Amino acid sequence: MENQKGIVEIFAEKIWKFFSSVKLAVVLLIILAIVSVIGTVIAQNEAPERYLREYSQATVRIFDMLGFFDMYHTWWFVLLLFLFTANLTVCTLDRFPHTWKLVTAPLKPIDDDSLKAVPFKKEMIFSAGANKAEERTAAALKARGYRYVESRGPGSAQFMTQKGIYSRFGVYITHVSILLIFVGALIGSFFGFKAFLNLPEGSASKVVYLRNEPMWDQIMAALGIAESPVIHDPQVGVPAMPLGYYVRCDNFDVDYYIGPSGMPTGMPSEYHSTLSIFDLDGQKILDKRIRVNDPLTHHGITFYQSSYGTIPDARGKVLLNVRLKSDASSAGETIAVDPGATAYVPSIDRTIKVLGFAPYGMRNPATGEIVFYHTENDEYINPTVELEVYRGHGGGKPIYKPAVMKTDPGQPNMPENYVIAYRGYVGARYTGLQVTKDPGVWVVYTGFIMLCIGPLIAFFGSHRKLWVRIQDRQGQTVVLVAGSANRNRISFEKEFNRIAEEIIK
Amino acid sequence: MESSLLFNIATLAYLAAMVLYISYLAFRKNAIGQTATAITLAGFVVQTVALLLRWRESYQMDIGRVPLSNLYESLVFFTWSTVLIYLIVEFKYKTKAFGAFVMPVAFLALAFINVAGISSDITPLVPALKSNWLFYHVLISFLGYAAFGVAFAISMIYLLMNIDEKGPVANLFAGLGTIVVLAPIGYLMASQGDRMKTAFWLGLGVLVLAWFIYLIVAGARNKSQVFLFWSFCITLAIVLLVAMGIDFVYLVSMKNLAAGESYKKHMFESTFLNSSTPVTIVSWAAVLAVFSFIWSKGMGLKRLLKPYIPAQDLLDDVTYRMIAIGWPLLTAGIITGAVWANSAWGTYWSWDPKETWSLITWFVYAIYLHARYVRGWKGAQMAVISAVGFLAVIFTYLGVNLVLSGLHSYGGLN
Ligand code: HEM
Numbered sequence: 022m023e024n025q026k027g028i029v030e031i032f033a034e035k036i037w038k039f040f041s042s043v044k045l046a047v048v049l050l051i052i053l054a055i056v057s058v059i060g061t062v063i064a065q066n067e068a069p070e071r072y073l074r075e076y077s078q079a080t081v082r083i084f085d086m087l088g089f090f091d092m093y094h095t096w097w098f099v100l101l102l103f104l105f106t107a108n109l110t111v112c113t114l115d116r117f118p119h120t121w122k123l124v125t126a127p128l129k130p131i132d133d134d135s136l137k138a139v140p141f142k143k144e145m146i147f148s149a150g151a152n153k154a155e156e157r158t159a160a161a162l163k164a165r166g167y168r169y170v171e172s173r174g175p176g177s178a179q180f181m182t183q184k185g186i187y188s189r190f191g192v193y194i195t196h197v198s199i200l201l202i203f204v205g206a207l208i209g210s211f212f213g214f215k216a217f218l219n220l221p222e223g224s225a226s227k228v229v230y231l232r233n234e235p236m237w238d239q240i241m242a243a244l245g246i247a248e249s250p251v252i253h254d255p256q257v258g259v260p261a262m263p264l265g266y267y268v269r270c271d272n273f274d275v276d277y278y279i280g281p282s283g284m285p286t287g288m289p290s291e292y293h294s295t296l297s298i299f300d301l302d303g304q305k306i307l308d309k310r311i312r313v314n315d316p317l318t319h320h321g322i323t324f325y326q327s328s329y330g331t332i333p334d335a336r337g338k339v340l341l342n343v344r345l346k347s348d349a350s351s352a353g354e355t356i357a358v359d360p361g362a363t364a365y366v367p368s369i370d371r372t373i374k375v376l377g378f379a380p381y382g383m384r385n386p387a388t389g390e391i392v393f394y395h396t397e398n399d400e401y402i403n404p405t406v407e408l409e410v411y412r413g414h415g416g417g418k419p420i421y422k423p424a425v426m427k428t429d430p431g432q433p434n435m436p437e438n439y440v441i442a443y444r445g446y447v448g449a450r451y452t453g454l455q456v457t458k459d460p461g462v463w464v465v466y467t468g469f470i471m472l473c474i475g476p477l478i479a480f481f482g483s484h485r486k487l488w489v490r491i492q493d494r495q496g497q498t499v500v501l502v503a504g505s506a507n508r509n510r511i512s513f514e515k516e517f518n519r520i521a522e523e524i525i526k
Numbered sequence: 527m528e529s530s531l532l533f534n535i536a537t538l539a540y541l542a543a544m545v546l547y548i549s550y551l552a553f554r555k556n557a558i559g560q561t562a563t564a565i566t567l568a569g570f571v572v573q574t575v576a577l578l579l580r581w582r583e584s585y586q587m588d589i590g591r592v593p594l595s596n597l598y599e600s601l602v603f604f605t606w607s608t609v610l611i612y613l614i615v616e617f618k619y620k621t622k623a624f625g626a627f628v629m630p631v632a633f634l635a636l637a638f639i640n641v642a643g644i645s646s647d648i649t650p651l652v653p654a655l656k657s658n659w660l661f662y663h664v665l666i667s668f669l670g671y672a673a674f675g676v677a678f679a680i681s682m683i684y685l686l687m688n689i690d691e692k693g694p695v696a697n698l699f700a701g702l703g704t705i706v707v708l709a710p711i712g713y714l715m716a717s718q719g720d721r722m723k724t725a726f727w728l729g730l731g732v733l734v735l736a737w738f739i740y741l742i743v744a745g746a747r748n749k750s751q752v753f754l755f756w757s758f759c760i761t762l763a764i765v766l767l768v769a770m771g772i773d774f775v776y777l778v779s780m781k782n783l784a785a786g787e788s789y790k791k792h793m794f795e796s797t798f799l800n801s802s803t804p805v806t807i808v809s810w811a812a813v814l815a816v817f818s819f820i821w822s823k824g825m826g827l828k829r830l831l832k833p834y835i836p837a838q839d840l841l842d843d844v845t846y847r848m849i850a851i852g853w854p855l856l857t858a859g860i861i862t863g864a865v866w867a868n869s870a871w872g873t874y875w876s877w878d879p880k881e882t883w884s885l886i887t888w889f890v891y892a893i894y895l896h897a898r899y900v901r902g903w904k905g906a907q908m909a910v911i912s913a914v915g916f917l918a919v920i921f922t923y924l925g926v927n928l929v930l931s932g933l934h935s936y937g938g939l940n
Binding site: 043044046047049050054055057058060061062065075076077080086092163206215278288289290291312313314315316323327329455456457459460465466469472473476480481511515 | 874
């Protein structure tokens with residue numbers, strides 16, 4: 022009796038078949054490749070004014086409707102990715118059982134029927150007798166690391182062996198890695214966030230400002246299940262995410278490459294901020310100097326050096342270090358002075374007055390005179406301070422008027438028995454931090470590792486099977502060598518021929 | 527600087543090797559072939575030493591960075607990897623037939639550097655590039671690109687060998703006609719302002735893509751279209767290189783770009799986009815001439831080469847092997863880039879144009895790998911996909927920096 026299938030079953034089967042096809046995969050890959058181009062031609066996520074400058078109003082409206090300005094997040098692009106994922110999943114589920122069977126099933130002795138499907142075969146008459154043939158076969162297979170199974174019948178013996186069976190899994194490792202990467206990315210967008218924080222030197226914050234809110238919090242809040250931790254303050258305008266601790270910027274600085282003249286070129290070599298983490302009670306937990314490419318992570322939240330800027334109208338404090346010449350190893354004493362103000366330094370019984378701060382000073386090597394330059398955006402290319410040093414608590418005439426700059430060598434010309442060195446100008450700038458939390462990143466990285474390994478196994482491994490049948494046919498010993506390889510056939514053919522030759526000789 | 531002298535020696539060695547490989551095909555004398563291999567090998571060793579020296583020099587200059595950090599170095603490294611992979615293929619397959627096709631790729635890239643006057647200064651790295659990931663990322667990606675380059679050269683041979691007739695002259699006229707019609711339209715639209723220019727490029731892109739898809743899906747049965755594609759690829763390679771060479775010579779010697787000014791804005795100004803109409807017309811006429819020359823001489827070239835070229839199955843196999851090497855490298859290149867971005871900015875993927883184009887390239891080769899499992903897709907289609915893949919590689923490498931904008935500034939031609 023014919024098996025009657027319900028309409029649902031037929032439909033499900035059709036869908037399964039549709040999604041397991043490689044043709045669909047190729048079509049989807051072609052479509053993905055083409056639509057991805059759009060987002061590279063049209064600048065993404067720009068301000069509306071910029072689009073209006075570049076395209077006509079009607080075009081902007083159409084592009085906007087199609088989502089071309091944030092293309093990779095449109096519903097239809099996500100749908101494409103979803104279809105692709107479904108394709109990959111179904112295809113993998115569809116084929117894996119076959120592969121598993123193939124891998125676990127023991128090798129079957131070959132017969133004349135199944136021989137037809139085997140690509141490499143050689144049949145030869147062997148004059149030295151069946152025993153000798155078996156001996157040679159065993160030796161030839163062993164020499165190449167093939168572990169064989171024997172099967173015996175009346176008047177015939179078979180050696181069966183296979184190698185490189187693991188290579189069948191390479192494709193699966195590859196395909197699953199793609200799924201893992203997608204899953205990791207989803208975890209990231211559900212439970213993670215991207216935020217920024219512009220933190221002035223010397224200040225601390227316990228929140229960061231979100232670029233995108235964790236989807237999970239949004240969903241939970243919308244369903245009324247749990248309140249989102251995100252703070253929506255209409256005065257700030259940007260949603261804020263509490264960190265659960267304080268982060269403070271102790272200082273931000275830019276280092277510049279030093280040119281051949283020994284003076285800094287305008288080319289930055291490093292941006293760095295010193296960040297400290299305090300718990301909510303004000304206990305310091307740790308600090309770290311972060312640089313581009315070397316962030317700070319605390320409780321799953323990572324702070325990246327991303328930009329910096331000047332705070333309008335803010336005045337900083339000059340940090341100076343004073344140390345006795347006789348005591349080169351000591352850290353000395355660091356003092357903070359407002360420009361225009363004075364500070365008494367007990368260890369040397371002197372008062373230092375800071376006349377002013379300039380972002381770029383240069384000393385004329387011949388005259389020792391200092392020349393100041395303007396810099397773009399007030400970048401501190403070679404920060405320089407002019408000082409006056411007074412005896413005791415001040416009053417009277419200054420003893421001398423030194424200028425110290427960042428690039429001064431360790432022992433600038435100081436007439437007395439101590440050295441005053443420039444340490445920083447803090448408080449007039451903020452550090453721009455990119456702040457992210459991405460709990461999915463380890464899933465993605467696992468996918469990455471598998472994606473590096475999988476193709477290597479798939480491409481460079483090869484599942485090779487070999488059969489040697491030694492038969493007695495009317496008193497003659499007939500040796501049949503047969504083999505197949507799912508890959509790298511050309512090199513297998515060479516190996517196959519050599520094995521056959523070694524048996525016959 | 528010592529390294530630059532060695533780089534020049536290597537360039538000359540590759541030039542000699544290119545000439546020798548071509549004469550080997552023409553005269554079939556073993557001695558010529560062996561000399562070609564020896565000279566290639568010598569050039570390769572010299573270039574390796576030069577790369578290491580340059581690395582050391584950067585430390586002597588207190589900059590200390592991997593010699594893979596700007597356009598100059600990446601082009602040099604591209605030729606180095608191409609030659610490396612070519613030598614491996616030659617030894618493994620014991621054929622010198624590919625040398626005549628691969629060595630020109632390597633030599634032209636080096637010649638491009640010299641003619642172009644791309645700065646070979648060792649400049650310090652901006653903070654974002656100061657990471658060990660830069661090294662892995664660029665090293666791996668360029669090895670992959672080189673494998674794709676070799677695959678492309680062999681696919682071109684495959685296509686040529688696969689075609690038995692150049693087809694009706696109507697095809698040539700259709701091809702020429704398309705250029706004759708499109709060039710002035712593009713010209714006119716570009717003069718109407720940026721919007722029209724964008725519209726033109728978009729339209730042209732759609733047209734080209736449609737043709738590629740036609741070729742891949744149905745074209746293998748239409749051999750004369752494939753021949754047109756072959757002629758198109760070869761013409762494109764020749765014309766782009768020559769035009770950029772002229773551009774550089776012109777800009778460097780006549781106009782002197784303002785400091786810091788990007789070459790990108792002046793691309794093709796000395797030829798196709800010249801302000802003088804006669805020069806423009808002559809340039810386009812030259813393109814037409816090259817195109818029709820290649821189209822009409824292709825069959826002759828095939829007859830000439832036929833006896834020396836290995837069997838088509840082998841060509842197909844070598845192409846597949848090259849992609850099987852290149853694709854995992856490209857994959858690892860994209861992944862190292864993603865990991866690097868994550869350590870620098872906290873996002874492993876930001877859909878920046880360069881990233882996206884490398885992904886598109888990756889898709890094209892993924893299509894190649896899966897197309898073999900689609901019924902009826904065979905050699906010629908595979909060769910077309912492989913060629914389209916390499917066009918995507920070139921666009922990812924140079925085109926994105928020239929035409930689009932993004933984070934990967936280091937490839938910039940300024
Ligand atoms: C971007 C996603 C994908 C990647 C990176 C990928 C990667 C690979 C690789 C490296 C191979 C080995 C190719 C070879 O042996 O030449 C392969 C084979 C294959 N892939 Fe994919 N693939 C992807 C998506 C898909 C999808 C969506 C399907 C769904 C139909 C699919 C079906 C297959 C099949 C049937 C094979 C052949 C397996 C075999 O040799 O037994 N792939 N894939």
